[in-house]
Amino acid sequence: MSLSKIGGALYKEKRWSVLGYFGSGAMAYLSPGVLFAFSAYLLSKSALKPGILTLGVAIGSVRFFAVARGASQYGERLIGHGLVLEYVSRVRVALFESLSKVVPHRLTPGLFGDLMAALNGDLEEVQSLLLRLVGPILSALVAALVAVVIAFTFSVMFGVVTLVVLAVMGVLAPWLFYGTYRRHMDKSTGIRSQVYRSASSVAETFSERRLLRDRDVLVENLLEGTSRLGSAQILIGSGQIAMASVEALVEVVALVATTYLGVVQIESHHLGTVYVAVVPFLLLGTLEGLSSVAVEISHWLSASPSIQRLDQMLSFQSRELTSCQLELSGQGPLDLEIDDVYFSYPQSERPVLEHLSLCLNGGEHLLVSGRSGSGKSTLASLILGGRLPTLGEVRLGGLSTRGLSEETISERVGYLGPEPYIFNATIRANLLIAAPTATPWELEEVLSKVGLTDWLRAQSGGLDERISMSSENISSGERQRIAISRVLLRKSWTLVFDEPTSNLDDENEKLVVELINELFADASVVAITHSELFAYKYRYDKRLEL
Numbered sequence: 001m002s003l004s005k006i007g008g009a010l011y012k013e014k015r016w017s018v019l020g021y022f023g024s025g026a027m028a029y030l031s032p033g034v035l036f037a038f039s040a041y042l043l044s045k046s047a048l049k050p051g052i053l054t055l056g057v058a059i060g061s062v063r064f065f066a067v068a069r070g071a072s073q074y075g076e077r078l079i080g081h082g083l084v085l086e087y088v089s090r091v092r093v094a095l096f097e098s099l100s101k102v103v104p105h106r107l108t109p110g111l112f113g114d115l116m117a118a119l120n121g122d123l124e125e126v127q128s129l130l131l132r133l134v135g136p137i138l139s140a141l142v143a144a145l146v147a148v149v150i151a152f153t154f155s156v157m158f159g160v161v162t163l164v165v166l167a168v169m170g171v172l173a174p175w176l177f178y179g180t181y182r183r184h185m186d187k188s189t190g191i192r193s194q195v196y197r198s199a200s201s202v203a204e205t206f207s208e209r210r211l212l213r214d215r216d217v218l219v220e221n222l223l224e225g226t227s228r229l230g231s232a233q234i235l236i237g238s239g240q241i242a243m244a245s246v247e248a249l250v251e252v253v254a255l256v257a258t259t260y261l262g263v264v265q266i267e268s269h270h271l272g273t274v275y276v277a278v279v280p281f282l283l284l285g286t287l288e289g290l291s292s293v294a295v296e297i298s299h300w301l302s303a304s305p306s307i308q309r310l311d312q313m314l315s316f317q318s319r320e321l322t323s324c325q326l327e328l329s330g331q332g333p334l335d336l337e338i339d340d341v342y343f344s345y346p347q348s349e350r351p352v353l354e355h356l357s358l359c360l361n362g363g364e365h366l367l368v369s370g371r372s373g374s375g376k377s378t379l380a381s382l383i384l385g386g387r388l389p390t391l392g393e394v395r396l397g398g399l400s401t402r403g404l405s406e407e408t409i410s411e412r413v414g415y416l417g418p419e420p421y422i423f424n425a426t427i428r429a430n431l432l433i434a435a436p437t438a439t440p441w442e443l444e445e446v447l448s449k450v451g452l453t454d455w456l457r458a459q460s461g462g463l464d465e466r467i468s469m470s471s472e473n474i475s476s477g478e479r480q481r482i483a484i485s486r487v488l489l490r491k492s493w494t495l496v497f498d499e500p501t502s503n504l505d506d507e508n509e510k511l512v513v514e515l516i517n518e519l520f521a522d523a524s525v526v527a528i529t530h531s532e533l534f535a536y537k538y539r540y541d542k543r544l545e546l
Contacts, residue, residue, distance in 0.1 A: 002311050004125070006090050014083065016409060021083055023137025024075035026146070031068050033147055033285030040277035076139070088123055094314055122310050128305075144170055147286040151279050155270065157261050158279045164253040169247060169287055177243050191229045198222040251287055257282050326403040328412050333362035333493040333524035334397040336383065341392035351390070352378045358544060360524060362494075368528040369535055370546030372470045376528045379546070380498045382527060385409040396494070414492030418499040420483030424468035427459065427482075434486035446488050450481040450515055477508030484515055494524040501534050513537040 011018050144166040152159030159227065198221050258280040265271035338358045344351040352375040360366050370376055381387045382394050385406045394401045396409065424429055431443050443463060447456050455478055459465035467474050480500065501509040517539045527538055
């Protein structure tokens with residue numbers, strides 16, 4: 001799956017809407033040129049005292065294209081916004097479907113929330129790009145081609161000049177701008193990222209830095225980065241001003257050239273006097289739609305990284321192995337066997353895990369502890385099928401994970417990481433992700449089991465109250481309990497908890513451990529932690545130190 005494939009599928013389904021969008025857009029960009037041309041014709045013709053019918057046709061044409069301009073602009077926005085929002089919603093669904101079966105156990109713990117937030121920002125970039133650049137450019141180019149055809153009907157020279165001028169404005173100028181300033185835009189994007197990181201470092205280390213008596217290196221780096229970013233932006237802005245000046249010069253040259261050609265055509269009796277201003281004004285109105293193309297290219301440059309990231313995420317597929325045909329039988333807790341497992345990341349000098357063996361019977365609890373970097377999260381990924389052992393076997397219910405797809409494993413094995421993601425949606429929607437057919441009574445019951453009844457009653461909207469990662473009405477401990485509610489709704493009897501309390505204070509950590517002990521007493525559980533408090537409170541049958 002990719003952005004282009006999603007766009008192609010949308011086009012096939014709504015071909016006429018897409019054509020209507022570009023057609024109304026082309027009319028919106030062509031109308032000013034035709035309006036100017038008829039106005040010039042009307043003014044010239046009026047001096048010759050034409051008949052009332054001729055004047056009526058000319059006046060009616062001016063009025064028609066004036067109304068057509070407004071109507072087509074409205075139609076372009078109405079149809080275009082609807083199509084773009086539909087496209088973005090399909091991309092959002094495709095992203096979730098692509099990532100849901102492999103995230104977050106393939107990612108660094110704590111990265112899932114950041115990833116979702118970043119992808120939402122990328123989608124906004126793409127949405128802005130489609131509305132401000134892609135649609136308008138295609139519509140403007142269609143309008144330009146029509147204007148060229150009209151100019152050729154007057155004379156070949158008019159057509160050639162119009163074609164050259166529109167090609168310079170619509171193709172050459174944007175290409176030059178893109179080629180000249182792409183490196184500067186890329187540099188600006190990199191500097192901006194450094195500035196954001198520096199600003200975050202300054203904010204997060206305030207309590208430590210206030211003790212400094214000498215140079216504050218972090219603040220100096222922030223000031224230096226801000227200065228560099230400002231210089232880069234000034235350079236890009238100067239380029240945009242230069243490009244606008246070039247475009248203005250091209251417009252002046254185009255008007256002078258077409259007017260001169262008109263005079264020559266009149267002198268040679270190849271053109272009537274009333275038409276001398278028609279082509280120059282047609283060209284002037286058409287250039288209005290193309291004049292912003294070169295400047296808008298900067299939006300393409302800034303959106304390019306977003307497009308690349310989204311395409312990468314859309315192609316983030318689960319393991320494609322022809323041997324993944326096995327199915328886990330039964331409904332209860334699964335046995336877990338790890339048989340002399342050796343695992344090493346590509347290009348890594350040292351193995352993360354070696355000669356690891358253990359056996360966990362269905363319904364038993366395993367505590368995995370160890371220092372940072374010892375391979376705890378790698379072990380979680382091996383159990384969940386996100387990675388395969390370099391040597392040895394990992395078995396669930398007696399079946400090797402080499403023959404089980406990630407989808408099959410995810411149906412039987414639940415997962416809870418350190419930073420569960422709360423979608424910007426209602427409480428109900430955040431729970432129905434785990435069980436789409438759950439009733440309101442079941443949702444309230446599961447919230448009661450994790451101790452969130454009073455919290456739910458405090459929400460004015462009840463289950464329909466909106467929450468998100470940044471909501472003030474939900475704490476980190478409450479987020480983790482909502483995540484536990486999702487696990488309960490999935491009715492998984494085999495579970496992997498990977499640092500589930502690393503972002504909690506002591507009080508909430510005790511509460512979460514007690515919930516795990518109580519709610520999943522009969523399940524097969526692998527609990528991974530570096531917390532001494534968790535290890536002390538957690539009731540486990542076996543322990544593995546990595």
